[in-house]
Amino acid sequence: MAKKLCKSFHSTPDSMRKRIIIDRILRINQAHLHGYLGREGDPLMTSNIDMKTAGYGVLLLRLSLGILFLAHAGIKYFVFTPAGTEHFFASLGLPGWFGIFVMIWEFAAGIALIVGIWPRLAALLIAPDLIGAILMVHIHNGFLFTAKGGGWEYPAFWTIALVALALIGDGPYTLLPTLNRKIT
Incomplete structure (x- = not known):
């Protein structure tokens, strides 16, 4: 799945890649502005934490x-x-x-x-x-x-x-x- 997403990302035109990156940055900024960051279950805050050993x-x-x-x-x-x-x-x-x-x-x-x-x-x-x-x-x-x-x-x-x-x-x-x- 990850290879497929990565492959599709790199096969898109440059303008589309830039739009995807900008869209992701805007979503993160909107989440931050509306206070969603840091809430329980937020994938932005827990994606890099190994919950089995934390x-x-x-x-x-x-x-x-x-x-x-x-x-x-x-x-x-x-x-x-x-x-x-x-x-x-x-x-x-x-x-x-x-x-x-x-x-x-x-x-x-x-x-x-x-x-x-x-x-x-x-x-x-x-x-x-x-x-x-x-x-x-x-x-x-x-x-x-x-x-x-x-x-x-x-x-x-x-x-x-x-x-x-x-x-x-x-x-x-x-x-x-x-x-x-x-x-x-």
């Missing part, structure tokens, strides 16, 4: 983000110690207790992402933690994370991954799925 990709993303947050909270607790974390946050001009709050927040987000307790919401709620890390600590060190003090490259990518998870969905093996209202 859920496992979401699960892998969710688990890796959760493990990273457990490690991040663990560094604050075991390496810097709670007192050291409080002191560091105070040196940034923030209340020292906020460092303990962030440590608990990261630990809770890591657990929520790993076991699947409202993963989309957990991803959105922990993203400001990384935005704060970028603005308060890493932005002055340049872009690359290999720079002295660590640049903002890694926390920015981590934030984008969290937002992507929130947009994609909870994924399989979720203990408490995020409430999901479908837009009709």
